[in-house]
Amino acid sequence: xxxxxxxxxxxxxxxxxxxxxxxxxxxxxxxxxxxxxxxxxxxxxxxxxxxxxxxxxxxxxxxxxxxxxxxxxxxxxxxxxxxxxxxxxxxxxxxxxxxxxxxxxxxxxxxxxxxxxxxxxxxxxxxxxxxxxxxxxxxxxxxxxxxxxxxxxxxxxxxxxxxxxxxxxxxxxxxxxxxxxxxxxxxxxxxxxxxxxxxxxxxxxxxxxxxxxxxxxx
Amino acid sequence: xxxxxxxxxxxxxxxxxxxxxxxxxxxxxxxxxxxxxxxxxxxxxxxxxxxxxxxxxxxxxxxxxxxxxxxxxxxxxxxxxxxxxxxxxxxxxxxxxxxxxxxxxxxxxxxxxxxxxxxxxxxxxxxxxxxxxxxxxxxxxxxxxxxxxxxxxxxxxxxxxxxxxxxxxxxxxxxxxxxxxxxxxxxxxxxxxxxxxxxxxxxxxxxxxxxxxxxxxxxxxxxxxxxxxxxxxxxxxxxxxxxxxxxxxxxxxxxxxxxxxxxxxxxxxxxxxxxxxxxxxxxxxxxxxxxxxxxxxxxxxxxxxxxxxxxxxxxxxxxxxxxxxxxxxxxxxxxxxxxxxxxxxxxxxxxxxxxxxxxxxxxxxxxxxxxxxxxxxxxxxxxxxxxxxxxxxxxxxxxxxxxxxxxxxxxxxxxxxxxxxxxxxxxxxxxxxxxxxxxxxxxxxxxxxxxxxxxxxxxxxxxxxxxxxxxxxxxxxxxxxxxxxxxxxxxxxxxxxxxxxxxxxxxxxxxxxxxxxxxxxxxxxxxxxxxxxxxxxxxxxxxxxxxxxxxxxxxxxxxxxxxxxxxxxxxxxxxxxxxxxxxxxxxxxxxxxxxxxxxxxxxxxxxxxxxxxxxxxxxxxxxxxxxxxxxxxxxxxxxxxxxxxxxxxxxxxxx
Numbered sequence: 001x002x003x004x005x006x007x008x009x010x011x012x013x014x015x016x017x018x019x020x021x022x023x024x025x026x027x028x029x030x031x032x033x034x035x036x037x038x039x040x041x042x043x044x045x046x047x048x049x050x051x052x053x054x055x056x057x058x059x060x061x062x063x064x065x066x067x068x069x070x071x072x073x074x075x076x077x078x079x080x081x082x083x084x085x086x087x088x089x090x091x092x093x094x095x096x097x098x099x100x101x102x103x104x105x106x107x108x109x110x111x112x113x114x115x116x117x118x119x120x121x122x123x124x125x126x127x128x129x130x131x132x133x134x135x136x137x138x139x140x141x142x143x144x145x146x147x148x149x150x151x152x153x154x155x156x157x158x159x160x161x162x163x164x165x166x167x168x169x170x171x172x173x174x175x176x177x178x179x180x181x182x183x184x185x186x187x188x189x190x191x192x193x194x195x196x197x198x199x200x201x202x203x204x205x206x207x208x209x210x211x212x213x214x215x216x217x218x
Numbered sequence: 219x220x221x222x223x224x225x226x227x228x229x230x231x232x233x234x235x236x237x238x239x240x241x242x243x244x245x246x247x248x249x250x251x252x253x254x255x256x257x258x259x260x261x262x263x264x265x266x267x268x269x270x271x272x273x274x275x276x277x278x279x280x281x282x283x284x285x286x287x288x289x290x291x292x293x294x295x296x297x298x299x300x301x302x303x304x305x306x307x308x309x310x311x312x313x314x315x316x317x318x319x320x321x322x323x324x325x326x327x328x329x330x331x332x333x334x335x336x337x338x339x340x341x342x343x344x345x346x347x348x349x350x351x352x353x354x355x356x357x358x359x360x361x362x363x364x365x366x367x368x369x370x371x372x373x374x375x376x377x378x379x380x381x382x383x384x385x386x387x388x389x390x391x392x393x394x395x396x397x398x399x400x401x402x403x404x405x406x407x408x409x410x411x412x413x414x415x416x417x418x419x420x421x422x423x424x425x426x427x428x429x430x431x432x433x434x435x436x437x438x439x440x441x442x443x444x445x446x447x448x449x450x451x452x453x454x455x456x457x458x459x460x461x462x463x464x465x466x467x468x469x470x471x472x473x474x475x476x477x478x479x480x481x482x483x484x485x486x487x488x489x490x491x492x493x494x495x496x497x498x499x500x501x502x503x504x505x506x507x508x509x510x511x512x513x514x515x516x517x518x519x520x521x522x523x524x525x526x527x528x529x530x531x532x533x534x535x536x537x538x539x540x541x542x543x544x545x546x547x548x549x550x551x552x553x554x555x556x557x558x559x560x561x562x563x564x565x566x567x568x569x570x571x572x573x574x575x576x577x578x579x580x581x582x583x584x585x586x587x588x589x590x591x592x593x594x595x596x597x598x599x600x601x602x603x604x605x606x607x608x609x610x611x612x613x614x615x616x617x618x619x620x621x622x623x624x625x626x627x628x629x630x631x632x633x634x635x636x637x638x639x640x641x642x643x644x645x646x647x648x649x650x651x652x653x654x655x656x657x658x659x660x661x662x663x664x665x666x667x668x669x670x671x672x673x674x675x676x677x678x679x680x681x682x683x684x685x686x687x688x689x690x691x692x693x694x695x696x697x698x699x700x701x702x703x704x705x706x707x708x709x710x711x712x713x714x715x716x717x718x719x720x721x722x723x724x725x726x727x728x729x730x731x732x733x734x735x736x737x738x739x740x741x742x743x744x745x746x747x748x749x750x751x752x753x754x755x756x757x758x759x760x761x762x763x764x765x766x767x768x769x770x771x772x773x774x775x776x777x778x779x780x781x782x783x784x785x786x787x788x789x790x791x792x793x794x795x796x797x798x799x800x801x802x803x804x805x806x807x808x809x810x811x812x813x814x815x816x817x818x819x820x821x822x823x824x825x826x827x828x829x830x831x832x833x834x835x836x837x838x839x840x841x842x843x844x845x846x847x848x849x850x851x852x853x854x855x856x857x858x859x860x861x862x863x864x865x866x867x868x869x870x871x872x873x
Binding site for chain 1: 744762
């Protein structure tokens with residue numbers, strides 16, 4: 001079974017490298033390339049890809065807008081963010097917007113294909129710093145549990161919590177899995193679930209904030 | 219705030235008391251005016267005797283006592299006396315042979331009145347004989363030669379008690395004539411006097427009597443009680459703030475004036491010795507009052523008169539000593555005594571009035587006005603005592619106590635209100651100054667913070683520039699030179715560029731907020747370099763124990779730590795040819811130990827070629843106040859231990 005991939009990136013050389021990596025993989029099919037937001041949106045609507053690779057720093061509008069759009073209109077599409085160094089805040093912003101994976105520029109073609117496969121299969125990557133940030137994010141919201149939004153906002157299960165905190169300590173999925181008596185794949189899906197929860201969580205928080213400001217009615 | 223509010227309520231109480239006193243004073247004045255201006259005693263409500271038959275019994279040496287007086291009066295009026303006098307009547311000084319003796323022969327003046335009881339007199343109704351005032355030692359009233367009433371039970375109060383005798387049907391019959399004889403025992407040196415005499419129904423004259431008694435001793439009694447209450451009030455005031463003597467002086471003068479008023483109020487003892495001591499206390503009290511008032515005024519206005527200030531204590535002392543019953547003069551002292559008091563009171567009032575006129579405060583003027591009135595009243599009372607004015611008048615000095623203390627309360631209240639106002643102004647300006655100071659401090663603080671931030675920023679910028687220059691900059695320059703010189707070694711160039719990318723990542727990663735979490739630093743490093751180890755075929759064993767947060771671990775320190783570990787890893791990758799590697803971190807007492815061990819070929823620690831790299835590591839570790847331990851032997855792998863302190867001593871805080 002092949003997975004369709006759409007790449008939106010304004011850097012031609014990098015886009016070519018990613019496109020090449022996808023083309024080489026037998027189970028991946030490149031169905032479109034775009035270098036700006038409007039074209040990306042258009043292709044996303046018409047192609048309905050399985051995977052969207054998007055650069056955060058698009059010229060004609062933020063990549064975040066594209067991610068949000070994709071998460072809303074094509075929820076079956078896995079959004080992957082392309083970053084240089086996995087800039088933590090940006091990546092966390094993208095996860096909040098709906099991304100579930102990220103790719104480092106300079107990854108090898110095999111690596112790129114493998115990561116795309118992993119994502120489609122339901123797993124997401126994580127870096128210690130992102131794990132640390134997410135831990136902080138969910139702990140903070142638990143501390144302010146008396147806020148009305150807390151009831152609606154999702155919380156982490158013990159297992160998810162454990163995955164996050166071990167990731168933050170630098171343990172790899174391969175090391176975490178036996179410690180939690182899980183398979184590697186389950187750990188990966190946990191991370192993806194955590195990302196989804198962060199997305200919901202940030203939505204709830206946004207609604208709560210907006211309600212407090214009187215922008216939305218109950 | 220609490221204190222201020224209690225002072226406020228105190229002022230309110232004072233003000234309330236002041237108003238109350240003012241009302242009482244006005245009411246008193248109204249009554250006084252009514253009594254003085256409307257001659258109730260002279261109204262035509264009853265038969266009023268304008269004339270009387272007077273006869274003088276010769277002086278007899280009997281002594282001042284109830285028994286002696288009784289014996290003296292038992293003789294009754296002489297039969298052959300007949301000189302008609304007009305009432306009110308006052309004996310002339312030369313009428314008697316004046317002799318200055320303390321215990322003198324006493325004379326009796328008998329006043330005779332004749333009255334025809336109307337035939338239609340209702341026998342059930344009492345007939346009253348009423349005389350507002352008489353002067354003498356004691357009196358007796360006889361009707362038709364029968365003794366009806368005398369005042370021997372309270373003869374020492376003769377000077378200030380009206381004569382009132384009720385006659386019933388046992389004494390008279392309607393239509394029959396009545397012979398009324400009033401005998402007054404007197405001292406030849408002071409003489410005797412009788413006001414007009416009225417006869418009428420008890421109902422009509424009783425009202426006049428009641429008013430008279432009200433003015434002559436009920437009101438003085440009320441004043442005394444009020445004075446005592448005020449004394450307690452001022453004493454309490456003084457007790458709570460003893461540094462302020464004003465209230466003590468006021469309390470003492472209230473007490474003194476109360477003692478003085480006792481003369482008008484209390485019945486007196488027949489016993490001459492006891493009564494002497496009683497007079498010795500009550501008599502000079504008014505002198506003490508004057509002195510205390512003067513001292514009080516000095517508290518209000520410091521421009522005191524040295525003469526009065528020096529003369530007052532001896533004067534008060536003299537007056538007190540004269541009044542003692544052991545001084546034989548005291549029987550004659552009365553008039554001189556009151557006269558001296560009046561003169562001194564006038565002097566003091568004049569002095570204070572002069573001060574008040576010459577730039578005194580309102581309260582001083584009010585007080586001096588009250589004192590002038592008090593002096594005039596004192597003169598009036600003295601004249602009454604000295605029989606120089608209408609003897610039907612009323613002694614007014616007890617009433618002036620209310621006037622005086624009204625004025626004093628006014629002064630005290632003004633002083634309090636002023637003090638509170640000043641306090642308020644002061645505290646509000648204090649609060650304002652405090653606010654200004656606070657704002658100043660705040661401004662300083664934010665300036666300092668701004669400065670600090672700017673300094674931190676500058677230092678951080680400096681550090682970043684330095685890092686870029688040394689690491690990335692030199693690496694890029696080297697690569698550029700290699701390419702330009704054409705001797706491009708692909709592998710070498712890759713190493714240099716990879717090294718510079720690693721360093722750039724490390725710089726960026728070091729800026730991540732850490733909260734002193736050393737494991738985060740290691741974890742990030744693993745995330746960056748793990749792939750490379752994997753590609754090199756090195757299996758990594760990762761073992762991170764919980765560590766205490768390291769307060770000293772800021773971005774520069776994190777970067778330094780990354781560089782140390784990175785260098786060790788690079789060395790392993792380049793030289794060790796290892797297949798397994800272990801990176802662990804745990805806490806060992808006051809130190810955190812980061813251990814990087816490999817199963818590579820190892821090396822001889824002592825060799826010079828590796829020595830330089832090791833020194834470099836040691837220097838980096840030392841900049842973190844830590845140390846590096848390297849254990850290695852050719853063929854048996856390498857272990858690098860990095861020891862870092864959990865807590866920094868204040869002295870070795872990194873600059």
